[in-house]
Amino acid sequence: MRTLVVGATGLLGSEVCGRLRDAGASVRALTRPTADANKRAALVALGVETVTGDLKDAASLARACDGIEAVISTASATLSRQEGDSIETVDRQGQLALIDAARNAGVDHFVFVSFRENPKIQFPLTIAKRAVERALQQSGMAYTILQPSYFMEVWLSPALGFDPGAGTVRVYGDGTRPISWISYRDVAHAAAAAVGATSARNKVVELGGPQALSPLEVVQLFEAAGKRDIHIECVPEAALESQMSAAADSLQKSFAGLMLQYAAGDAIDNTTSRKLFPFPMTSVRDFIAATRH
Numbered sequence: 001m002r003t004l005v006v007g008a009t010g011l012l013g014s015e016v017c018g019r020l021r022d023a024g025a026s027v028r029a030l031t032r033p034t035a036d037a038n039k040r041a042a043l044v045a046l047g048v049e050t051v052t053g054d055l056k057d058a059a060s061l062a063r064a065c066d067g068i069e070a071v072i073s074t075a076s077a078t079l080s081r082q083e084g085d086s087i088e089t090v091d092r093q094g095q096l097a098l099i100d101a102a103r104n105a106g107v108d109h110f111v112f113v114s115f116r117e118n119p120k121i122q123f124p125l126t127i128a129k130r131a132v133e134r135a136l137q138q139s140g141m142a143y144t145i146l147q148p149s150y151f152m153e154v155w156l157s158p159a160l161g162f163d164p165g166a167g168t169v170r171v172y173g174d175g176t177r178p179i180s181w182i183s184y185r186d187v188a189h190a191a192a193a194a195v196g197a198t199s200a201r202n203k204v205v206e207l208g209g210p211q212a213l214s215p216l217e218v219v220q221l222f223e224a225a226g227k228r229d230i231h232i233e234c235v236p237e238a239a240l241e242s243q244m245s246a247a248a249d250s251l252q253k254s255f256a257g258l259m260l261q262y263a264a265g266d267a268i269d270n271t272t273s274r275k276l277f278p279f280p281m282t283s284v285r286d287f288i289a290a291t292r293h
């Protein structure tokens with residue numbers, strides 16, 4: 001199926017493009033003029049057609065969807081932002097505009113990368129994701145909504161204060177509640193596999209990695225692999241709650257919300273997702289082994 005990927009210059013979207021091209025699919029990517037030139041060049045080198053556009057520019061979305069049969073959207077303003085980008089303008093209104101554009105262009109199947117919901121912890125990013133999920137389910141297009149857990153490459157990385165190589169890690173909450181850490185590569189694999197798969201149509205799929213482990217268990221695995229003790233800094237849930245209520249904008253509120261949701265744990269029953277996407281998945285142990293060599 002001729003597929004448009006939105007978010008193609010991001011961590012997940014670029015992997016999705018690679019997966020689709022490996023499978024021989026015809027792929028178009030919506031890219032912004034401000035995107036990293038190396039990332040755009042990498043897409044072109046894969047054989048991806050790039051079209052310029054922005055989720056805040058409805059006309060560009062109509063052009064991007066023209067002649068397209070499937071859309072995969074991974075875009076988010078959480079980490080990659082330009083002027084005017086916010087949770088409201090990109091994750092909510094932008095994604096809703098993309099659904100409109102795709103439906104108007106006669107797109108058959110729309111795959112949306114969402115996020116897990118903990119009904120007790122509401123924040124702008126999850127509220128936006130839920131609004132987009134609802135609109136997609138009512139759009140008349142076939143849909144696959146993927147709700148992955150925390151990406152191990154992001155949340156078990158120095159960028160978020162988790163740096164076992166330096167002998168110190170930050171965990172959110174008391175570190176005892178299990179999370180189904182997933183590799184973004186496995187999420188990309190699932191998103192690419194969903195396109196054109198009858199079994200994945202009109203499904204909301206919770207996606208977790210092969211084993212739910214608490215942050216403290218993950219630290220123990222790193223300690224065993226590195227044969228050294230690691231200092232653990234726990235950020236108390238009360239501090240995260242205060243951070244969320246005091247946050248000046250939706251983005252800061254969402255970061256605090258994501259950390260609170262992590263603290264509450266996110267163990268997933270993978271029975272449905274394993275039937276739909278039965279490929280071998282990366283475990284935290286695999287990830288630790290790969291980051292140590």
Ligand SMILES: NC(=O)c1ccc[n+]([C@@H]2O[C@H](COP(=O)([O-])OP(=O)(O)OC[C@H]3O[C@@H](n4cnc5c(N)ncnc54)[C@H](OP(=O)(O)O)[C@@H]3O)[C@@H](O)[C@H]2O)c1
Nearest residue numbers: 007009010011012032035054055074075076079080150151
């Ligand atoms: N990290 C996690 O643990 C986790 C867990 C579950 C779900 N997710 C979801 O996974 C998805 C992908 O995350 P990621 O790590 O790939 O994010 P990322 O690396 O920050 O990539 C975001 C992408 O969105 C694009 N984008 C942002 N604003 C845009 C706009 N106004 N118009 C068009 N494109 C825009 C960016 O383009 P530029 O390069 O031009 O900025 C980039 O390609 C997100 O939807 C996120 O919510 C993440």
